[in-house]
Amino acid sequence: MKVTKFGGSSLASASQLEKVFNIVQADPERRFVVVSAPGKRDAADTKVTDALIQYYKRYIKGDDVTASQDWIIDRYQAMVDELGFTAKSMKKIAQSIKDLATLPIENNDFLYDSFLAAGEDNNAKLIAEYFTYRGLPARYVHPKKAGIIVSSEPGNARILPSSYDKIEELREADEVLVIPGFFGVTIDNQICTFSRGGSDITGSIVAAGVKADLYENFTDVDGIFAAHPGIIKNPHSIKELTYREMRELAYAGFSVLHDEALLPAYRGRIPLVIKNTNNPDHPGTQIVLEHSSETLPVVGIAADDDFVSINMSKYLMNREVGFGRKVLQILEDLNIRFEHMPTGIDDLSIVLRERELTPIKEEEILRQLKTKLEVDKAEIEHGLSIIMIVGENMKSHVGVTATATAALSQQNVNLAMISQGASEVSVMFVVKTEEKEKALKALYQAFFAE
Template identity: 50%
Template sequence: MKVIKFGGSSLASSQQLQKVLAIVEADQKRKYVIVSAPGKRFDGDTKVTDLLIQYARQTIHHQDTQAVTAAIIDRYAEIGHGFNVPEAQLTPIFETIRNLPKQSYADNTYLMAAFKAHGERLNAQLVAAVFQQSGLNARYLDPKDAGMVVTDVPDDAQIIKSSYDQLAKWANSEQILVIPGFFAYNRNGQICTFSRGGSDITGAIIARGVHAERYENFTDVDAIYAVNPSLVAKPAAISEMTFTEMRELSYAGFSVFHDEALIPAIEDNITVNVKNTNHPEAPGTLIQSTREPNPHYPVTGIASSSSFCSLYLRKYLLNKEVGLGRKILTILENHHISYEHMPSGIDDLTIIFDEHQLTPELEKTLVAEISTAINPDEIYFTHDYSILMLVGENMRNRVGIMSRAATALANDNIKLIMVNQGASEISIMFGVHDNDADQAVIALYKEFFD
């Protein structure tokens, strides 16, 4: 059996859903269909999830919601009417949208989670109705009925391991089960959403739970590319990559998957196939535990992200001070802050953070507390910081990759702020200024792919 997941662009309209229907019909093994909320139909359009966020905010602030409610209903109505779904099946969807503000929520964070989750929940109900109307033996399966239970964090929930035993009961289904992505329920029955890439996470969870032979993730591109196509025209497509390569690249900004999204599939060693809804016959990209290295391309992919900042501190004889690292890490732990990297010298130390964890006030607090704890000669935050990742399983068997990369960047007059090679030797990380990041990616691509 196969689990297949469709992103928002694949479900944005009745025309797109017709393609999804054809894909499901083309392979009888495709029994578990994970759906996102309807995405953008064209440039300038608004995703249903964004409309629901607006709806939630207006509800919280007691503002008029008629316009946004109508806009959300219109999106589902267009899809339903495009397949002649009976009004008796559409009316409950429309009523659920109207009644969202009338439900009881623990607080506004749970309200926001529930509003957002209904983009997927209602779309899954609608897609199941469309499948039935088209003659398929399909039904909607709610995450609660499937047995998915998550931790009590409304906007960053984690699956509870016992859920996999419940999901296993749905293995080898004769029906096509249409399941909403992005959310599940805590032990109190409240809706909690996953983090970024939530529908991808749901797909991987279902794949592991039913022990699928393959998890097909349908997007709007023919494959995963070696570099961001907005930076390089017609970049090389990646035919195969490992889970480790995918996670390294996702961490540094690859937009196909959030870096945590595939963990359930990785844990059960399920091959993932990224394919194009608009071009389903294309082979796409296979992601699996191992692959044969390509001797001509030691580098698999290049990515960059500007969502980082750094804390620099300098202190004479820093390397001789016993317990200094512990003092700093204790302060970070007390504020529930994780760090990404910590390159150091004999007299200085740089701590790199995901800047989404920080606020200006928190940065001032950290500087003050660390200054009190270790009395540095100099300490400050820097936000003009991007990280580049050069990733490839075959890099560990090649000499001169670092030299080639550094030379390519130097030839483009790009200053390196930080260099770090992972212990696995399949990734090299470069820190550069934000305004150099795109050009640095292009320079590395030319060196290793052109």
């Protein structure tokens, strides 16, 4: 039994929907289909989700929203016309798009989520009807009816553990169930979306809930590459990853799969495969609990931008009890999350994402470090990128870090920091952003040239 999720690019047009239908019909084990909102048909097009954001902005400003409503409705109608069938669901879709402009604006924490979720919700209605029209019995299931009950955290919903019993009941359905991704419903009956890449999370939740044998995530690439194809020409394709490896790679910039999506499937011990809607016969990349055979020490190299480092020095820092706690307390009081914390005996650096800071927060951090902790030196360094080499097999190979640092040295890449966790699944290098691409190419050459 398989749960199959399709991304926005897989559902952008009638021709793509035709491919999706053929994929689902080809395997009777594909009993649950999770869908995103329609993506771009071409580079100049607009995603339905982006159109819904514009609609929302016009509505809260009090502007005329007719053009926004018409564009979104016409987008669904265009797919129906191209597919050549009369969709009864179009009346419901049009009404639901217009009804968004009747929702209360004041004291409505879930208004934005309600607008965003409409893209997936209406696409699921249309796809279920199209499947049935083509002779594959299918039924649209709203997340509330599916049992996807979530926490009341707008834009960052989390599944409630009690939901899984209700989701498991979906196994009893005879037809293919089409479920909109990206959102759930709170106990108070409010639409609440997951964080970015939320349709991946829905697919993972459904797969865990129905105890699927496989969670298929269809996108527009042949699985996962060992490095970013925009930087590395024709990168090596990865056949198999463990959940821990995928988590590290997703964190450090691999955007094929949202890192939060891994959690429900990981806990449910359900293997996952990334496949290509446009090339469904390609085996894709399997994500499993443990490797099925011997692998390379490094399976992938990821890079991500927009990091900053808070650097501080204090003589005899290591002898001061509670120093690290006091530093982290400053960040906690300012509601700042940190990512990494490399240390020396008299030095401490805290790496965090640029979005966590504002000029006022930066000023306050430096002030408190100097006045409360009496550091000798404190500075905040911007324009940093992290590069991670990832592989569970690294711990059984001597010299992986040495190979990496030698490759970077040969290309005159200056390392700001190196960090490795106790699990030895990854090694992180911090470099200046302008040196990121050069560093990534050097590391790829060192580990994958053969």
